[in-house]
Amino acid sequence: MALEPCRVCGTLNSTESEICLSCEFPTKGRRRPAIFQWAAVGVVMILAIPLFMVLFHQVKPKSPPQLPTSSSAQRILNR
Numbered sequence: 001m002a003l004e005p006c007r008v009c010g011t012l013n014s015t016e017s018e019i020c021l022s023c024e025f026p027t028k029g030r031r032r033p034a035i036f037q038w039a040a041v042g043v044v045m046i047l048a049i050p051l052f053m054v055l056f057h058q059v060k061p062k063s064p065p066q067l068p069t070s071s072s073a074q075r076i077l078n079r
């Protein structure tokens, strides 16, 4: 049983272990199935899209600033 350093964090791991014990990077270059990566991307997108929509709605004014209506302006003038 030999030890080999992790390519990411340098921790010595057994050559028999499939992932680094410290950072969980695959020691044998075996990557996780792509579907897990796409699932992670999908989850991030699902979480990020509403956040971006909220941010853009706050930046973009929904309605022009309210001007005083004619009736309130007349009230001010008649004072």
Ligand SMILES: [Zn+2]
Residues within 6 Å of the ligand: 006, 007, 008, 009, 010, 011, 020, 021, 022, 023, 024, 025
């Ligand atoms: Zn590592």
